[in-house]
Amino acid sequence: MEQILNWFNEKVLVWLEGIWNNFHRAFIEKGRYIAYIDGFKLTLFVSFFAVILGVIIGLIVAVLKYTSARNKRLKIFGMISNLYITIIRGTPVYVQLLIIYYVIFTSRGTSPLVVAIICFGVNSSAYVAEIIRAGIEAVDKGQMEAGKSLGLSGIQSMTSIVLPQAIKNILPALGNEFIVLIKETAIVGVIAVNDVTKAAQNVSGITYDLLTPLIITAVMYLVVVVLLTKLLGYFERRLAQGDRR
Amino acid sequence: MIDVKKLNKSFGDNHVLKDIDEHISRGEKVVIVGPSGSGKSTFLRCLNLMEIPSSGDIFFEDKNITKTKGKQLNAMRQKMGMVFQHFNLFPHLTILDNITLAPIKLKLMSKKQAQEKAMQLLKRVGLVDKAKQYPNQLSGGQKQRIAIVRALAMNPQVMLFDEPTSALDPEMVGEVLDLMKQLAIDGMTMVVVTHEMGFAREVGSRVLFMDEGRIVEQNTPKEFFDSPQNPRLKDFLSKVL
Numbered sequence: 001m002e003q004i005l006n007w008f009n010e011k012v013l014v015w016l017e018g019i020w021n022n023f024h025r026a027f028i029e030k031g032r033y034i035a036y037i038d039g040f041k042l043t044l045f046v047s048f049f050a051v052i053l054g055v056i057i058g059l060i061v062a063v064l065k066y067t068s069a070r071n072k073r074l075k076i077f078g079m080i081s082n083l084y085i086t087i088i089r090g091t092p093v094y095v096q097l098l099i100i101y102y103v104i105f106t107s108r109g110t111s112p113l114v115v116a117i118i119c120f121g122v123n124s125s126a127y128v129a130e131i132i133r134a135g136i137e138a139v140d141k142g143q144m145e146a147g148k149s150l151g152l153s154g155i156q157s158m159t160s161i162v163l164p165q166a167i168k169n170i171l172p173a174l175g176n177e178f179i180v181l182i183k184e185t186a187i188v189g190v191i192a193v194n195d196v197t198k199a200a201q202n203v204s205g206i207t208y209d210l211l212t213p214l215i216i217t218a219v220m221y222l223v224v225v226v227l228l229t230k231l232l233g234y235f236e237r238r239l240a241q242g243d244r245r
Numbered sequence: 246m247i248d249v250k251k252l253n254k255s256f257g258d259n260h261v262l263k264d265i266d267e268h269i270s271r272g273e274k275v276v277i278v279g280p281s282g283s284g285k286s287t288f289l290r291c292l293n294l295m296e297i298p299s300s301g302d303i304f305f306e307d308k309n310i311t312k313t314k315g316k317q318l319n320a321m322r323q324k325m326g327m328v329f330q331h332f333n334l335f336p337h338l339t340i341l342d343n344i345t346l347a348p349i350k351l352k353l354m355s356k357k358q359a360q361e362k363a364m365q366l367l368k369r370v371g372l373v374d375k376a377k378q379y380p381n382q383l384s385g386g387q388k389q390r391i392a393i394v395r396a397l398a399m400n401p402q403v404m405l406f407d408e409p410t411s412a413l414d415p416e417m418v419g420e421v422l423d424l425m426k427q428l429a430i431d432g433m434t435m436v437v438v439t440h441e442m443g444f445a446r447e448v449g450s451r452v453l454f455m456d457e458g459r460i461v462e463q464n465t466p467k468e469f470f471d472s473p474q475n476p477r478l479k480d481f482l483s484k485v486l
Binding site: 140142143145146147148149150151152153156160161164165168239 | 293295315316320321322323325326327331333335337346347350351395
């Protein structure tokens with residue numbers, strides 16, 4: 001019995017103490033948690049506005065692609081949409097970020113935050129466009145016809161009849177895209193945005209401990225993603241109202 | 246009221262409607278019958294430009310509607326109610342919102358007026374208690390009656406029915422046909438594509454027989470069913486009656 005207790009004291013407690021010391025050094029000492037929290041705020045800030053931008057551009061591209069496939073006169077818009085989606089989806093977001101920051105916004109006055117939001121928004125929009133288009137096409141075409149037969153315009157039928165049903169269908173896929181986007185922003189450090197990942201790197205540069213700051217960061221991402229998943233689940237249930245039988 | 250002149254419609258190489266000339270007067274109840282693939286649904290869908298004709302003209306209240314676009318076209322469609330085989334109710338809206346959506350969106354009525362009108366109509370078809378429910382909670386017959394009410398809420402001049410009972414369980418067909426009969430008695434101009442010969446005989450003021458994209462024969466219901474002339478019609482009637 002005593003042996004076990006000794007072993008416990010020597011190995012496990014020492015081990016735990018080491019972890020605590022590392023954590024203390026990486027997170028609490030000298031108020032380092034402020035760096036994480038400030039970084040985390042930036043991560044959320046960039047993600048939030050990138051999601052909004054992505055949905056707006058994605059929706060426009062999706063509707064353009066959908067209508068142009070059914071209207072020969074608008075064929076050129078369909079081609080532009082396809083080109084846009086192909087280029088954005090076909091290149092790594094890391095490369096896009098560097099190109100946008102160092103080549104397009106070359107003037108030093110442009111805030112890297114704005115660049116980050118534009119880059120991730122544009123990148124996300126290509127995926128969102130395809131998700132929304134698939135969602136629109138999954139809605140029975142009789143719905144659009146019914147709207148038009150009542151005298152609604154194509155746009156009115158789209159916004160008040162087709163899109164609400166499409167959004168319900170695509171919410172899981174869209175939520176997935178949001179989650180991917182939040183995690184992808186971890187590379188914004190490369191254009192000097194001090195997001196939470198960058199903050200962790202900074203801390204480990206001071207403490208010479210790589211693991212602990214990264215674990216702390218990983219937990220922060222995980223918490224946000226879990227909360228977002230719960231939130232999306234709530235919306236899915238609300239939108240499923242019409243499915244009750 | 247509706248004048249069709251030399252109407253042609255093709256889907257690719259498939260020539261569905263061939264040089265159709267037809268006149269539908271106010272108050273008429275025109276029933277269109279024929280084998281599947283004869284073009285009767287396409288003809289009906291051309292009347293409110295759900296399908297754009299390949300050539301020919303359609304006049305609605307003396308206005309050539311084949312040339313209209315955008316706002317004019319939408320305004321024209323408001324005057325033509327349409328009922329579909331698969332109901333096409335909006336599953337994400339309550340029954341009441343299904344009915345009031347178009348009148349409110351198009352600013353024809355205030356929300357309050359539209360809802361009052363909707364409740365009146367629901368009362369007429371005996372479905373007031375369903376106002377707050379969603380389409381999926383209704384039976385097929387109830388859905389189709391709601392679809393008819395939704396079209397009526399726009400105060401249409403003419404109602405187009407595209408096989409309104411074909412997707413229904415046999416026991417639900419009666420309630421929908423009863424409502425359509427009621428509409429006919431009230432004087433609504435109706436164009437009905439159907440396989441319900443009993444309805445054609447009882448309610449129709451004129452019955453058209455379509456085959457291979459043409460109107461082959463038309464007559465009053467009595468003559469149509471009792472002394473058909475065209476051999477294709479005779480063959481058709483011998484199979485369905």
